[in-house]
Amino acid sequence: MKKTIVVNLLLNTVGAFLYTVAINGFLISNHLGEGGVTGLMTIFYYWLKIAPSVTNIVLNGLLLLIGWKLLNKQTVFYTLYTITMISVFLKLIGSMRFPLHDPLVAALIGGALMGVAMGFIMKGEGTLAGSTILARIVNKFFGIKTGSAMLCFDLMVAIPSAVIIGFENMLLTIVELYLSAVILNKLLAQFVEKRSLTIISERFKELASALSDATKQGVTIIDGHGYVSGQKKQLLYCVCDTKDLVKLMNLITEIDPKAFVVMEEVRSTYGKDLLRIL
Structure with missing residues (x-):
């Protein structure tokens, strides 16, 4: 303090x-x-x-x-x-x-x-x-x-x-x-620059644990299903600092090279342990 x-x-x-x-x-x-x-x-x-x-x-x-x-x-x-x-x-x-x-x-x-x-x-x-x-x-x-x-x-x-x-x-x-x-x-x-990652992977539990350890914050698991295949899917969602992005992408590739990842820019975040709106 x-x-x-x-x-x-x-x-x-x-x-x-x-x-x-x-x-x-x-x-x-x-x-x-x-x-x-x-x-x-x-x-x-x-x-x-x-x-x-x-x-x-x-x-x-x-x-x-x-x-x-x-x-x-x-x-x-x-x-x-x-x-x-x-x-x-x-x-x-x-x-x-x-x-x-x-x-x-x-x-x-x-x-x-x-x-x-x-x-x-x-x-x-x-x-x-x-x-x-x-x-x-x-x-x-x-x-x-x-x-x-x-x-x-x-x-x-x-x-x-x-x-x-x-x-x-x-x-x-x-x-x-x-x-x-x-x-x-x-x-x-x-x-306060951050990125959000949405990840679809069969190894979602292993990825969630690794991402949470790497970012020192929570990872959200979202239940979904494929429209074409009709199969159930689990999506991972997490927010990270831009400087950690390369490290996390390498981590995802190492655990599941077939993972589908969507990355987006985050203009602001608000909430516990997150920074203020710009």
């Missing part, structure tokens, strides 16, 4: 640092915007010269109150830690700037860093508050991908920001938001 907390805090710290580098180093340096609270943070900085660290802690603190009853307390704790670290890093490396001749490059690098940063933070069971909290809530109740939901909320801030940062930079901001959402979805998919 303590090891898990330490690992999660480390992931959130790294994510907060990368997020700050993206904001200070590439977005603000090149007069680009963002979405959600971060977008408001950049707008207030350009317009009123309010320190981003102040906007971050105040607005995200308010949104945490909304998420308090809808998100589990562990997520709220990690989120509070993360937004605090972001404000600290914004103070410590506030002078970090990477002005580039081509703002498109800044948008691409900033978007990539933002996506990776959010992936670290969500892997560490935290959020960035802001639109991330709203996206997590939508994900929890409607099953919409977190990255996609965040993109929708972020656009609500990014598009009107054209008044402050200009139309061209607003379009580049949308490119940055899209890239960060794609990278986030890909990273979260990697964290």
